[in-house]
Amino acid sequence: MTQNTAEAGVVTGPGDDRMVVAENVHKSFGRLEVLRGIDLEVRRGEVACVVGPSGSGKSTFLRCINHLEKISAGKLWVDGQLMGYRQRAGKLYELHDSQVARQRRGIGMVFQNFNLFPHMTVLGNVMEAPVRVKGEPRSAARERALELLDRVGLADKAPEYPRQLSGGQQQRAAIARALAMHPELMLFDEPTSALDPELVGDVLDVMKGLAEEGMTMIVVTHEMGFAREVGDKLVFMDGGVVVESGEPRGVLSDPRHERTRAFLSKVL
Amino acid sequence: MSTTPDDPRPAHGPAAPAGQSPPEPVKAIPVRHPGRWVAAGFLLLFAAMFVHMLVTNPAFDWPFLFEQMFSAPVLIGVRTTIILAAVSLALGIAIGIVVAVMRLSDNPVLVSVAWLYTWFFRAVPRIVLCVLFGNVAILYQTLELGIPFDNYWLPLLGFEDGARFYSVPMETLLSPFVAAVIALSLSQGAYMAEIVRAGLLSVDKGQTEAAQALGMNQGLVLRRITLPQALRVIIPPTGNEATAIMKDTSLVSAIPLTTELFFQLQQIGARTFNLFPMLVAACLWYLAITSVMMAGQYYLEQAFSRSDRSARGAGGAGRGAAPSVQSE
Numbered sequence: 260m261t262q263n264t265a266e267a268g269v270v271t272g273p274g275d276d277r278m279v280v281a282e283n284v285h286k287s288f289g290r291l292e293v294l295r296g297i298d299l300e301v302r303r304g305e306v307a308c309v310v311g312p313s314g315s316g317k318s319t320f321l322r323c324i325n326h327l328e329k330i331s332a333g334k335l336w337v338d339g340q341l342m343g344y345r346q347r348a349g350k351l352y353e354l355h356d357s358q359v360a361r362q363r364r365g366i367g368m369v370f371q372n373f374n375l376f377p378h379m380t381v382l383g384n385v386m387e388a389p390v391r392v393k394g395e396p397r398s399a400a401r402e403r404a405l406e407l408l409d410r411v412g413l414a415d416k417a418p419e420y421p422r423q424l425s426g427g428q429q430q431r432a433a434i435a436r437a438l439a440m441h442p443e444l445m446l447f448d449e450p451t452s453a454l455d456p457e458l459v460g461d462v463l464d465v466m467k468g469l470a471e472e473g474m475t476m477i478v479v480t481h482e483m484g485f486a487r488e489v490g491d492k493l494v495f496m497d498g499g500v501v502v503e504s505g506e507p508r509g510v511l512s513d514p515r516h517e518r519t520r521a522f523l524s525k526v527l
Numbered sequence: 528m529s530t531t532p533d534d535p536r537p538a539h540g541p542a543a544p545a546g547q548s549p550p551e552p553v554k555a556i557p558v559r560h561p562g563r564w565v566a567a568g569f570l571l572l573f574a575a576m577f578v579h580m581l582v583t584n585p586a587f588d589w590p591f592l593f594e595q596m597f598s599a600p601v602l603i604g605v606r607t608t609i610i611l612a613a614v615s616l617a618l619g620i621a622i623g624i625v626v627a628v629m630r631l632s633d634n635p636v637l638v639s640v641a642w643l644y645t646w647f648f649r650a651v652p653r654i655v656l657c658v659l660f661g662n663v664a665i666l667y668q669t670l671e672l673g674i675p676f677d678n679y680w681l682p683l684l685g686f687e688d689g690a691r692f693y694s695v696p697m698e699t700l701l702s703p704f705v706a707a708v709i710a711l712s713l714s715q716g717a718y719m720a721e722i723v724r725a726g727l728l729s730v731d732k733g734q735t736e737a738a739q740a741l742g743m744n745q746g747l748v749l750r751r752i753t754l755p756q757a758l759r760v761i762i763p764p765t766g767n768e769a770t771a772i773m774k775d776t777s778l779v780s781a782i783p784l785t786t787e788l789f790f791q792l793q794q795i796g797a798r799t800f801n802l803f804p805m806l807v808a809a810c811l812w813y814l815a816i817t818s819v820m821m822a823g824q825y826y827l828e829q830a831f832s833r834s835d836r837s838a839r840g841a842g843g844a845g846r847g848a849a850p851s852v853q854s855e
Contacts, residue, residue, distance in 0.1 A: 327736055357744040364742035374737035378755050388741035391751060433737075440741060 278303050278338055278444055278475045279324060285332035286319055286499075293319045295499035296333070301492070303443075304473045308486035308507065311496035312522060317479040318371075320496070321446050324477065325366045326359050338365060338443055364392065367437030371449040373429040375421035375436070381408065382417040385436045393440070400439070407435040411465050427458030431465055438469075445469065447478040483527055487511055495519045592804035595795050596811065604788035605812060611707055611787070612773040618712035619772070620765070623719020628749065630724055641720065648717035654778045656710040661782035663706065664697040703784035711779070715772050722764045726757030758831050766824035770817050777809075788812060 279301040286294035293316045301307045309317045322328045323335060326343040335342045343359055345352045354362070375384050385404035389395040395403075408414050411431040413424075421429055430450055437445060447466065451459040463485050470476055470489045480486060486493050486507050493507040495514075503510060503519045511527070514520045581587060595601060629641035648656070673691035674681075681690060701709075730753045738748040780790035792809045796802035 325740055327739065360739065360742050360744040363740060366740070368737075368740035370733060370737060370740075372733055374731075374733040376734065376737070376752060376756075387751065388743065391747055392742045436741070 275339060276303050277301070277336075278305070279477065280336040281320075281324075281333070282335070283333040284320065284323060284330050284335055286316070286323055286328060287331045293499055294323070294330075297496075297499075297501055299494065299501060299504070301475060301477060303475055305491045306470045306474075306476045306478065306489055307492040307494055308490040309477065309479045309494045309496060310481065310483070310486060310522075310526075311502075315496045316499040317496050318448050321368075321448050321477060321479050324444075324446060325363050325368055327368075337362070360392075364440055365443045367440060367442035367445040369430070369433050369437055369445065369447045369450045371452050373421070373426070373433045373453075375429055375433055377421050380418055380420055381413065381424070381432050384421065384432060385439045388436070389439050404435070404439055407438050408432070410468075411435045412461065425458060426454045427461050430454065430462045434462075434465055434469075442474075444475045444477070447476065447480070449479050449481070451480070451482060481526065483511065483523075495522065497522070586803045587807060588801060588804045591799075591801060592808050595792075595799075595805065596808040598795070600786075600791045601788065601795070601808070601812075603786055604791035605816075607704075607784070607786045608773065608776045608788040609816065611704070611711065611776045611779065611784075612769070614708050615711035615715055615776075616769055616772050618708065619715025619719050619768070620723075622712060622716025623721075623723045624754070626716060626720035627723035627727060630720065631727060645717045645720050648714050649721075651714075653711065653714050653775050654781055656714055657707065657778050657781045660701075660706040660710040661703065663701060667697050669694045669696050670700055703779070703782045704786075706782050707776075707779040707784045707787075710782070711772060711775065715768065718768055719765070722761055722768070723757065726759075726761035727753055729760045730756045762824070762828055762831055766821070766828075769820055769824070773816060773820065774813060 277300050279299065281297050281299040284294055284297040285292070297316075297320055299307075299320075309320070311317050319328060323330050324337060324342065329343060340362055342362060343354055345354060375381075376387065379387060382401070382404055385407060386397070386400045389400040389403065390397055405414065405417060408417050411434055413428060413431055413435065416424060416428060416432070421432065424432065434450075450466070451462050454462065459482070463482065466476070466478070466485070467489050478485070478490070490507040492504060493510045494504040495502050495510065495516075495518075497518050503514060503516045510519065511523060514523055626641045626644055629637040630645075632638060651659075671691040671694040673693075677690040681687075734752050734756065735748055738752040743751070776787055777789035779787050783790075785791075785794075789809050792805040792812075793802070796805035
């Protein structure tokens with residue numbers, strides 16, 4: 260807990276080794292307060308696993324990081340940039356849609372329901388953003404897309420449409436699609452929750468490979484095994500706040516808070 | 528019937544064992560449907576009477592009909608009708624997309640304007656719009672480009688001439704054909720706006736989020752992700768709209784745009800005192816054009832459901848693997 264709040268208030272710069280800094284982040288939907296003051300730091304190359312009961316605000320917090328949700332209060336920096344706003348002379352200015360889009364380029368996101376584009380082939384899905392957003396030449400984007408698909412074990416699925424793929428294959432294709440933008444940070448929103456149990460392993464293997472290459476990752480998950488094995492940090496959320504965070508093995512084997520202990524006793 | 532424990536073959540086994548003759552097919556007397564026979568008999572009788580009338584009634588005057596159906600003014604009428612329908616539909620679709628996007632925007636002014644537009648042009652009958660736009664010249668004799676409301680405030684600054692840079696007589700600008708295009712495409716745009724809006728709303732919100740997460744701006748998301756997926760919902764009703772606008776080109780003689788198909792046929796009928804064959808000729812022409820359009824729509828729908836069909840070809844594998852679990 261203390262390590263999260265100790266340096267809060269310090270604006271990160273590009274030289275900073277902190278990739279994500281959340282400072283007292285609040286989020287309300289109407290009268291419903293989903294996030295009630297999140298303080299969190301994720302360093303470069305770190306894998307942070309966010310766990311907690313449903314309704315605890317894990318997914319909402321993840322969506323705030325790439326500004327899919329606007330935060331109601333607090334501040335959120337990614338790679339030294341204030342997400343969704345510009346601060347000048349002590350005032351906050353909302354960023355234009357295209358500027359937010361630019362900020363999001365460096366942040367890959369993988370969704371629970373994959374959200375592949377059904378009207379494009381798997382290859383088309385992976386090539387889309389590099390070609391349309393970054394303006395990469397098609398041939399280069401295609402080569403890179405095939406490389407990425409090969410890496411997630413889907414080289415032979417490139418010409419097929421998403422609906423022809425199993426859930427696990429779709430999710431790996433979605434990971435390849437996110438990686439095609441050369442992100443510095445990857446967000447995973449319960450990437451294996453919609454999968455048949457036998458398909459979970461393949462997806463987790465791909466994520467593990469990414470972590471080993473030094474990708475900064477924030478993973479909202481129920482896979483405690485993955486959190487223990489791959490995570491550098493475990494964040495336990497409940498009721499819109501971070502109850503406890505720290506080294507995964509420590510938190511899992513010796514939780515300090517009663518609430519964490521109660522949750523872990525149910526899922527482990 | 529009971530099976531002994533030793534018997535490896537269940538009494539009601541799913542497949543006949545090899546060597547046995549195939550099962551005897553069910554032989555049963557089918558249920559009689561006398562009502563169907565009576566109805567079919569009556570309908571056939573009516574059909575025969577109808578055909579008999581077509582052939583024997585001199586009012587049809589078939590030789591005259593076919594001679595006039597392909598006469599020069601009628602063919603020009605067909606061309607006008609097709610061009611008018613195609614241009615109005617194309618403009619209507621363009622207007623519809625813009626208005627639908629306005630309707631779904633966050634800007635309350637855009638939303639209200641889009642709503643007002645749809646409200647007005649869906650409420651007013653097309654024939655009224657046609658007459659209205661045919662008479663717009665009463666409103667403005669000339670069309671002038673300049674600074675808005677200049678005649679009110681420029682004199683206050685000492686300028687008397689006003690600030691009009693360009694003017695053109697309304698009559699040359701608003702030919703009957705242009706008036707027809709404006710009337711029909713504005714009306715069509717209102718219907719298309721609702722169809723496009725329904726199509727855009729049918730696309731899962733996760734698609735937009737995934738596209739945004741990849742760094743796409745709103746325009747790119749619309750062009751590359753939501754609109755292409757909305758097309759599958761948009762195309763079938765648009766086919767109906769296409770046939771409707773084609774038929775409604777017959778209203779533009781009220782503008783009056785007289786080179787249109789129906790008016791030409793009616794004129795020939797009036798001139799020759801032989802009206803009825805020309806009305807039948809109109810039916811035949813509209814039938815022919817609509818049939819060609821329906822064929823076109825069929826192939827268009829096939830092309831746009833490509834990703835769906837190939838999925839079905841593969842046995843729909845993985846289709847059920849994406850349950851609509853809501854993320855918290």
